[in-house]
Amino acid sequence: xxxxxxxxxxxxxxxxxxxxxxxxxxxxxxxxxxxxxxxxxxxxxxxxxxxxxxxxxxxxxxxxxxxxxxxxxxxxxxxxxxxxxxxxxxxxxxxxxxxxxxxxxxxxxxxxxxxxxxxxxxxxxxxxxxxxxxxxxxxxxxxxxxxxxxxxxxxxxxxxxxxx
Numbered sequence: 001x002x003x004x005x006x007x008x009x010x011x012x013x014x015x016x017x018x019x020x021x022x023x024x025x026x027x028x029x030x031x032x033x034x035x036x037x038x039x040x041x042x043x044x045x046x047x048x049x050x051x052x053x054x055x056x057x058x059x060x061x062x063x064x065x066x067x068x069x070x071x072x073x074x075x076x077x078x079x080x081x082x083x084x085x086x087x088x089x090x091x092x093x094x095x096x097x098x099x100x101x102x103x104x105x106x107x108x109x110x111x112x113x114x115x116x117x118x119x120x121x122x123x124x125x126x127x128x129x130x131x132x133x134x135x136x137x138x139x140x141x142x143x144x145x146x147x148x149x150x151x152x153x154x155x156x157x158x159x160x161x162x163x164x
Contacts (some may be wrong), residue, residue, distance in 0.1 A: 008050035011057045012042060041068045045117070052113040059148050060113060066155045067121070070128045095137040099153045103136045131158055 016039045027033050042049070042064040049060035073079045107129050114125050132139070135154035142150040 008060070009043075009046050010059070012046065012049065012061060015057045015061060026051075030118070031124055038065050041065055044068065048116040049112045050115045052110065054109075054148075056148070059061070059152070062152050063110065063113065066152060066159070067125050067128060071124055071163055072122070073159060074124060097116050099131065100136045101140075101148050103133060103139050105144070105153065106139070106151045107132070109148075128155060 019035075019039075023032055023035050026035060036078055039061070042061040045060075045064035045067065049057075049064060052060040052063070054060050070079065078115060110125075110129065114122050129151075132151055132154040135150075135157070139150040139154060
């Protein structure tokens with residue numbers, strides 16, 4: 001019997017086509033190349049993206065790009081080992097603990113994505129996700145409906161701060 005859902009490889013190609021108009025209006029040739037490179041990077045993680053089982057196909061693509069960027073920052077020693085964990089985050093008071101509930105739920109959604117990655121990438125991915133706990137209050141404010149966007153934004157924000 002046929003599939004009702006296309007493979008993620010096909011879904012990623014369709015998503016890239018939907019972004020062609022955006023790409024078209026990038027002014028510089030270097031910007032267009034960088035944009036193409038971003039989607040190429042996402043292809044490296046097609047298996048993980050398909051296991052993410054997310055109906056919004058841009059989210060796994062974005063998470064792949066964010067993970068790859070994190071790996072590059074780590075290789076260039078911009079990112080020191082993330083030694084902190086839950087114990088370093090102030091979750092003693094009730095407000096902080098409530099703020100982590102949405103984030104923890106969102107991070108749990110990415111377990112399937114993580115489980116397909118190679119061990120080294122899996123460790124980096126989990127380390128990267130743990131760094132988002134310091135933004136749990138901001139993620140909580142956006143609410144559960146926007147938890148994926150908030151998580152990705154917090155990861156991008158963290159990487160932006162590292163590069164700046």
